[in-house]
Amino acid sequence: MRIGLITEGGYPFASGEARLWCDRLVRGLDRHEFDIYALSRSRSQDEEGWVRLPEQVTQVRTAPLWTPVEQTPEPGRRARRRFAELYAELAAALCAPEAPLSSEESGTGQADRFSNALYGLAELARAEGSLARALLSERAVRALERACRAPGAPRAVQLARVPDLLAVAAHIERVLRPLSLDWYGDTGLGSADLCHATGGGSVALPGLLARHLSGVPLLVTEYGVQLRAHYLGAGDASQSPPAVRALLAAFHGRLAAEVYARAALITPGNSHARRWQERCGADRAKLRLVYPGMDASRFGEEPEDAACADEQTLVWVGRVDPAKDLVGLLHAFAAVRRERPGTRLRVIGAPAEGEEAAAYLAQCRVLAAQLFPDEAAGRHEVGVNPVSFEEIGSPAVPDLAAAYLAGSVVVLSSVVEGFPISLVESMFCGRATVSTDVGAVVEVIGGTGLVVPPRNPRALAGACLSLLGDAARRERLGAAARARALELFTVDQNVEAFRGIYLEIVSHCPVRRDDVDEDGEPLPFAVPAEAHLPGRWTTGTGGRTSGRWLTGHTGRPSWADREGRESRENGEGASRLGAGAGAGAGAAYGGAGVAGGETTQRQVGPVGSVHGSGVEMGASERHGTGAGVSSVAGDSMEWRLSGSTSSVSPSSSVDPSHSVGPSSAAGAPDSADSADSLGSAGAPSPASPSASTSPSASTGPSAATGPSASTGPSGPSGPDELSCPAGEFAVPVAVGEAGR
Template structure:
């Protein structure tokens, strides 16, 4: 089948977010055809180039979300009136959506319908006129937003919005709605796909929504993070005024609801993301949790080899930043040393940016303060109970070596999404002690010890319990490796999406008409499996692209339909 893969800031750009996951998916599904539609986040990302693409990628189209030139489209009076009506409905539903009081189910559905109808009205206007960038930046857009904020029934924070707030919100909406102006939705692009797979929610899923609206292309949305939650965390009180936060929060909430309502299937990466989707109106029957796939082969040697860990050593591996709460870990280790004087702690990881570097310096200073007599001399393993290392150094040449060196792997975070480092430790067959944050409990599944975050005493007690019981460590490590191999490998991820692709297409009608040599329609002649190479394919036939009102009809293209007897 032909898959339109929509990404934001990721594949196929080098070093993009979720790029590795998308690359493994595309390469693992070599029997399908992929067209990639990539939204970039910066000039630097575009200049970094693409990863090597496999032959099943038929084409790549990119568009920037970080910049947009004025399209220069001049609207007539009727078109301006149409824009103001659609944009007014959109922002009015956003202002109504900021109300704190609970609304009935019927009222929530009406608001969602109002937002969706306005969104697709703007998309149709962009298609007919060639773009919306100038209109979304115009004074008319600002005045329309102001009227919505001042209207009866809008939240008090919206009433309090001042001119700078209105300008900020207008600029943000223009950036978020840039995908409406792309030329990706015709029968020569996403409109010709059998299925659209959006690798993220939020504005990144807008192309999929429009392909569904214009061409009935079924939509699959994968969220390994929660874009709405990330927006709430990023737009804190120190960044924006209450009015801006309320309006933008309502907009992204409405957009998330529309994406979840229209997708055929949603695939969150964990239960935490699933709960967010359900709270935003997603139907539980259409949600399938698909865990991220990771390469287990690199950890096989450590996981299957006899235990060569130092029996009194705790290991922490990850990016050094405040969210990892190494301060609590160091205080916990001080308690561990009181019970187990031979215990050692190896902190393996590089700082994440300037903030991480400053935090690492603070941690080093705290370690010297907590262990004053032992902190003199070199920071090498064996000279100091606490060592700070990086992957590639003499003590930890590779990532598997870092996990292999510890009897117990510790995670001390106060904020965590999907704990990749914890899964790596499980692949290595290591017993773990973790804080109860994010998807940790879901990942561990009873194969490790879990304690409350910001609780050094509880963390220390769990570590001591495992350090004193090697048989329990071995049992937990074996169970952890078995669980990781069952749930978190690349193979299970690819198999899950392959099954979902087939499920979606089997329940959705084929939206292209195939003609025989006489020019007559051939029903059922081009199902999704017609793209599978081999003996099932028959003679070529002409495919008539479906026409969309307002678009010029493209000439017929060639396809290789499945040979059907009696068709």
């Protein structure tokens, strides 16, 4: 199938979030085609370029979110009026009072207002082009101001000032910038079988529009809930005023609820994220838990024996950030040092990014110097601090595996955590762990490590001391941790889970609009299986490219077509006739069944072979001359020709040389080449040189002029009468080896 993979700030760029697991997913599902739609967050990310893409990636489209708004022509008056109405509806949904949990109707009404405004803006963007200038215009700011001043609005938004409204309008413009992209046509997301968004909120917005405009099902994967990240980022009151936080929280909450409501399935990365999604409005029936997949081969097939590591060393590995609570870890280590003076702590992390991370790292270094003065073994030796700060890639720590194997116990002291990747990596290395009870830590550990409350240095120190003094326990916990990680957190289980989810979604999606007839009914064989294989019936080029039917082919079997079914039903009588004639006449007559609509020929044989038998044939059967045999019974034959009926009896005086059609010995010419061909009405064609209007004229090219044939009991012969000599009759047979 064809997957539209939507990312923001990650894959296929060389840096960013969700880069590794997206690359592993695309490479693991090599039988699917992937179109990548990436939103970049910074100039440096665009300049760094992409990672090497596999063959199954057919196209990549990128769009920057960091560039300034382009100067585009102002839309017309009608478009401006329509935009003002839609944006006012959007602002009113954001400033509506919070409905109580028991009032579902009010919450549903506000969600409908938000979704109607969102999709209305999307359709306006398709018709008029970019909406970036309009989203930052004075009309947008005034619409926000009117909504904030409306009766019943929350008190926090009523205090919004003009700078606050400008900040909110700028943030909304950045989030809604995908509305103006050209990704939703038949060559973009509209042609995909499935849209897979690698996050919720703004990342899933292109998938929402593809579902709304083209009916493409949407899959949302969240390893970190976007709404939760927004709440955590807006928690510092010094960063933004209360009115801005309230408006943006309402906007992201409405957007998350819309994404969860429209998604076909949602795949959280852990139970902690799943609880957040349910609280934000996700339907529990749509949730499928899929753990992140990690490459276990980087940490070796067999873990290093814990006894080989320094038993008196604690290791912390991760990204330096205030949420990791390194300050609390240092205070806990001070308590450990009082019990075991020879213990060391190695803080190993990636280089600090940003001013905040650099300042926090400097603060931790100062605190370590104050808590643990340099110690020297002798009077003439240089003192060494028991706490060391190192970076991955240095000579002492060349890679991640070396970092986790540097000590006997791995410590995680975070106060905020989503999915603890560093904890899983330490489990792959077979190390015992001590961690705080935050995020999905308990779910990941599963009883293979010690867990303590966050912000509790005394409890953290006690757990570390219990493992440092018991080598056998460390070994048991490390082996169990590695077995659990190999079972739940590998790339293979992640890829197989998404393979099944893709098939589940596509199997429940409705029939695409190209596969229905003019009445809207699905065509059962619009794209048959043979169309995907190269061969004489297709013009495929092989490989993953689907074949196409040859010119003139309907693309489905004739029996699946309406006309084919009618022809088959009308041809049942001819099949019965051919079978009966073949059984009665034997090999001398070469009788065979005739399918409806096929070209037939007539063969002459003695009547005595079928004397006393009756064979019915429908009037709608077509033969080479357009005539149909009605019955052969007793010693007479009755022919139906152009609605008139005549009969010929054996007692009729007919020249023996007269025959109906060419004899069997003369071969089997096509009916169009026979001299006895009839016109479309069933009468002898006037253009045929051998056609005679004389009642005694025969219809075969070998007919000789003879006495006039006397008529039977049915009355005098007319121009529609077909003469047949006594002892001969016509049997329709199929063109083929049997007829010849």
